[in-house]
Amino acid sequence: MSSSVGNLSSRVPSDEFVQLFTRSQRTLYLFILAQVGDVHSAEEILQETNLVIWSKVEQFQPETSFLSWARQIAKYEVLKHRQRFRRDKLTFSEEFLSVVADEVVQQAGEQERRRDALQQCLEKLQQSDRELIQQRYQPGLSGKDLAEHLGRPANSVYQSLGRVRKALLECVHRQLSTNVTP
Amino acid sequence: MKPSERQHLLRIVEALCEGLATSDDVARLEALVLTDQEARRLYVEAMDLHGELFWDAAGAGSTDSIPTAYAEIAQMGSRQIKSSLPQRPAEKVPSFKRNWKAIATLAVATVLLIGVIAVWSKPAVVPGEQTIAVNDPEGTDAGRPAIPSPKTMEEADSSVAATPPVRLPEITLPSVSTPSAEERGGQGKMKPVVEPTPLANVEVKPVPTTDKDLIQLINDEIRQTQMAHEVQPVARAADAEWVRRVYLDLAGRIPTLSETETFLKDSGRDKRTVLVETLLASPAFAHQQATIWTNLLVGRTRNQEIRREELLSWLARQFRENRPWRETVEELVAAVGTPDNGPANFLLAHLNNQAVPATAIASRILLCQQLQCVQCHQHPTVKGWEQSEFWELNAFFQQTRIKESMQFDPKLNKTNHVRELVNNHQFGPTYYETLKGVMQVAYPRYGGIEVMVEQKMPLRDQLADLLFTDDRPQTARAFVNRTWAQFYGYGFTTPLDDMGPQTPVSHPELLEQLTTAFVNSNYDVKRLVRWICLSETYHLTSQFPKKGNADLPEQGELPLFSRMYVKPLTAEQLYDSLVIAAGGSADSLLSRSAMTNREQWLSQFYTAVETEENSEETTFDGTLPQTLVMMNGQLVQNAIDPSKNQVLEEILKGRGGAESERIRQLSLAALSRYPSSTELTEIRDALRWSVKQRVERNVPVQIALAEGLKDVYWAYLNSSEFALNH
Numbered sequence: 001m002s003s004s005v006g007n008l009s010s011r012v013p014s015d016e017f018v019q020l021f022t023r024s025q026r027t028l029y030l031f032i033l034a035q036v037g038d039v040h041s042a043e044e045i046l047q048e049t050n051l052v053i054w055s056k057v058e059q060f061q062p063e064t065s066f067l068s069w070a071r072q073i074a075k076y077e078v079l080k081h082r083q084r085f086r087r088d089k090l091t092f093s094e095e096f097l098s099v100v101a102d103e104v105v106q107q108a109g110e111q112e113r114r115r116d117a118l119q120q121c122l123e124k125l126q127q128s129d130r131e132l133i134q135q136r137y138q139p140g141l142s143g144k145d146l147a148e149h150l151g152r153p154a155n156s157v158y159q160s161l162g163r164v165r166k167a168l169l170e171c172v173h174r175q176l177s178t179n180v181t182p
Numbered sequence: 183m184k185p186s187e188r189q190h191l192l193r194i195v196e197a198l199c200e201g202l203a204t205s206d207d208v209a210r211l212e213a214l215v216l217t218d219q220e221a222r223r224l225y226v227e228a229m230d231l232h233g234e235l236f237w238d239a240a241g242a243g244s245t246d247s248i249p250t251a252y253a254e255i256a257q258m259g260s261r262q263i264k265s266s267l268p269q270r271p272a273e274k275v276p277s278f279k280r281n282w283k284a285i286a287t288l289a290v291a292t293v294l295l296i297g298v299i300a301v302w303s304k305p306a307v308v309p310g311e312q313t314i315a316v317n318d319p320e321g322t323d324a325g326r327p328a329i330p331s332p333k334t335m336e337e338a339d340s341s342v343a344a345t346p347p348v349r350l351p352e353i354t355l356p357s358v359s360t361p362s363a364e365e366r367g368g369q370g371k372m373k374p375v376v377e378p379t380p381l382a383n384v385e386v387k388p389v390p391t392t393d394k395d396l397i398q399l400i401n402d403e404i405r406q407t408q409m410a411h412e413v414q415p416v417a418r419a420a421d422a423e424w425v426r427r428v429y430l431d432l433a434g435r436i437p438t439l440s441e442t443e444t445f446l447k448d449s450g451r452d453k454r455t456v457l458v459e460t461l462l463a464s465p466a467f468a469h470q471q472a473t474i475w476t477n478l479l480v481g482r483t484r485n486q487e488i489r490r491e492e493l494l495s496w497l498a499r500q501f502r503e504n505r506p507w508r509e510t511v512e513e514l515v516a517a518v519g520t521p522d523n524g525p526a527n528f529l530l531a532h533l534n535n536q537a538v539p540a541t542a543i544a545s546r547i548l549l550c551q552q553l554q555c556v557q558c559h560q561h562p563t564v565k566g567w568e569q570s571e572f573w574e575l576n577a578f579f580q581q582t583r584i585k586e587s588m589q590f591d592p593k594l595n596k597t598n599h600v601r602e603l604v605n606n607h608q609f610g611p612t613y614y615e616t617l618k619g620v621m622q623v624a625y626p627r628y629g630g631i632e633v634m635v636e637q638k639m640p641l642r643d644q645l646a647d648l649l650f651t652d653d654r655p656q657t658a659r660a661f662v663n664r665t666w667a668q669f670y671g672y673g674f675t676t677p678l679d680d681m682g683p684q685t686p687v688s689h690p691e692l693l694e695q696l697t698t699a700f701v702n703s704n705y706d707v708k709r710l711v712r713w714i715c716l717s718e719t720y721h722l723t724s725q726f727p728k729k730g731n732a733d734l735p736e737q738g739e740l741p742l743f744s745r746m747y748v749k750p751l752t753a754e755q756l757y758d759s760l761v762i763a764a765g766g767s768a769d770s771l772l773s774r775s776a777m778t779n780r781e782q783w784l785s786q787f788y789t790a791v792e793t794e795e796n797s798e799e800t801t802f803d804g805t806l807p808q809t810l811v812m813m814n815g816q817l818v819q820n821a822i823d824p825s826k827n828q829v830l831e832e833i834l835k836g837r838g839g840a841e842s843e844r845i846r847q848l849s850l851a852a853l854s855r856y857p858s859s860t861e862l863t864e865i866r867d868a869l870r871w872s873v874k875q876r877v878e879r880n881v882p883v884q885i886a887l888a889e890g891l892k893d894v895y896w897a898y899l900n901s902s903e904f905a906l907n908h
Binding site: 026029030033034037038039042091092093095096099100103104107111114115118133134137138139142143144154158161162165166168169172173 | 236630
């Protein structure tokens with residue numbers, strides 16, 4: 001993180017704020033990720049967002065939606081990041097960002113259920129597939145690294161990963177559509 | 183949303199997750215998401231999945247996001263907070279699983295990787311400690327490493343302030359059983375293997391570093407494969423057969439009469455090795471190599487746009503000074519300048535047509551990969567060779583153009599049209615059309631590495647770097663394959679210049695080992711040639727074994743090198759050999775005038791053809807034009823003219839005495855060998871008969887004899903044996 005935290009507000013944040021903050025992290029991260037498409041950029045942007053959040057503690061009105069407020073900040077950070085890396089070919093258009101952001105918010109209600117479903121679906125995977133996924137998502141590891149480490153051709157690893165991810169996606173989808181909580 | 187679109191979307195998201203998405207993909211994704219509600223939903227679900235997996239695994243961002251100053255404050259209410267910290271789902275330690283494949287367990291190698299650093303950073307090639315690549319067909323895996331659950335979360339609870347040290351788990355690879363060399367050699371008897379092993383996956387045992395050991399390695403590998411196919415190598419070639427072969431292969435010409443005599447009379451035990459070394463050090467070697475590669479790079483036809491001789495002399499210098507092959511390739515790829523600059527001629531010759539020929543030829547010649555089909559459509563048999571392969575390589579050449587200008591030459595006092603190869607400052611991506619008519623964009627990318635737009639270095643320089651970034655780059659492998667084929671007639675793959683998963687390899691381990699050795703030697707061309715020429719296989723005769731065998735590459739089977747395959751002489755070799763046979767000196771062949779003459783002589787056989795690959799047509803293929811030239815051409819006429827051919831003159835003058843002896847001399851001069859006794863008898867009889875004929879027509883005996891001998895020599899020169907390298 002490049003920017004300093006010198007401009008922190010003097011007000012001590014309430015417990016409530018801290019709680020809201022930590023609870024929102026995952027949601028914010030997923031919100032950002034859908035807009036930028038890359039897990040590492042999303043992390044960076046999240047960190048930037050957090051800095052801003054903490055510097056603007058007093059601006060938050062209690063009783064209002066923390067998430068909405070935080071999302072606004074995140075949106076802005078996404079745009080900033082995009083500006084900086086504008087010439088990177090993986091840049092989505094602003095229209096895409098806004099459309100996707102809306103969709104994420106819409107799906108946000110299901111997030112808890114989705115998470116649970118994912119855990120269950122992971123259990124349902126074949127042992128080897130689950131291990132593959134777990135290895136792939138080790139921090140700092142890329143698919144290519146994994147391929148090297150496993151001694152398999154990269155393409156074959158990508159294929160397998162794709163297969164497993166697809167299976168998980170279907171499984172989660174199925175879980176959500178069948179287990180409609182009242 | 184159509185199922186195909188759904189698939190497509192998911193595929194793009196996959197690519198995105200793995201960092202493989204192209205800007206193409208991004209554009210497609212946007213299009214889909216913006217127009218289709220279902221697509222939008224699917225995209226978000228898929229990214230959500232990826233993000234969840236990532237977040238849960240990393241645990242990062244959950245704790246080190248709170249700035250230090252607030253950490254203490256947060257500590258005050260830490261009791262409440264602990265419960266709200268993202269809980270890591272109960273991590274089940276995957277059981278250590280060994281999945282033995284049902285194969286022979288010879289050569290079981292256990293690799294212990296201590297410390298993750300050894301895993302994540304590129305392992306250096308250390309003998310005895312190489313990462314064993316598992317030859318693993320898709321889907322089945324020989325065991326998985328155990329992953330102990332990371333302890334980061336517990337630490338995070340106690341000290342929110344400190345960023346949990348990113349401790350990567352220790353990974354121990356289970357014993358991996360690799361298919362033994364014999365097995366791999368034995369599989370798929372003579373038919374191409376159904377699933378050819380991608381060469382990058384071939385296991386490379388530690389490669390020796392001394393010439394002697396490498397030569398032994400070649401011998402062993404070849405022998406092993408032969409044994410697996412139950413084929414015996416033939417006997418060694420006789421000296422006469424061998425000396426001609428080695429002169430042709432290394433010096434591009436037959437040995438002179440005296441060179442042959444000297445060698446045959448030499449009784450030293452190491453005379454063959456000594457001769458190889460002598461020839462390697464001679465300028466003729468450099469010249470021949472330069473000729474071969476000039477022909478490959480720009481063809482033989484005279485091209486107004488370039489100065490072929492500059493390329494030739496530059497290459498000759500490179501080979502003479504034994505510059506690393508890597509350097510030569512890099513200069514060829516990145517060259518700038520006018521035709522005066524040798525290496526620039528390569529691209530100057532092929533940059534037409536939006537660098538399409540340049541791309542195709544560079545790929546075929548330097549990488550032995552035929553990409554030209556992929557220009558217009560996905561490769562029919564090689565998965566993964568999409569159109570983008572061709573165009574992403576092509577994109578590297580887009581920054582280059584040929585600047586045409588008129589320059590005044592004060593020496594000649596006239597204005598010349600000059601073409602100069604330059605790198606532009608600006609450049610853009612390249613655009614191409616798919617079969618369906620959709621315009622696609624391609625950014626410069628090679629070997630999976632995309633070039634950063636911001637980099638200052640010219641694109642071609644970057645390509646030159648990228649061509650050699652691997653441990654065993656394709657450029658090295660291609661050179662090994664070509665050079666091997668140069669001496670043996672067949673490379674490890676057929677076709678020679680189409681290496682890829684679709685082409686079976688006759689000796690995959692040997693090829694990889696030689697490639698590694700070549701790279702380790704810093705691309706030392708002469709050393710590679712030495713290993714090839716001093717191996718046992720190079721000593722073998724080309725005579726077909728009496729009992730017949732199963733080594734028939736001419737019929738499309740993979741070569742076993744159990745005998746020396748017969749190679750036709752190249753046009754240059756034929757020319758040079760005729761000059762030698764006509765009594766010319768070896769040194770004279772290297773003069774400029776000789777080269778000009780040779781080029782002129784060659785031009786009658788080669789014409790340029792306007793295709794997308796700047797190809798050539800040749801009539802030098804053993805058919806009528808070649809035959810006629812041999813029979814009636816000036817060179818042969820000179821050869822049989824004693825006033826022009828000193829060697830012949832001496833033979834005719836009676837150096838040796840009896841007819842038989844003179845015939846033997848003629849044979850030695852033309853074919854570098856003495857005739858067999860049957861041969862001798864027959865030729866002598868024919869000679870006598872022809873003399874008799876002439877004498878009956880009142881030709882003086884001496885003249886008749888001379889004429890007769892000339893006829894014999896002519897016959898030798900026109901024999902198929904002369905035109906072959908055996």
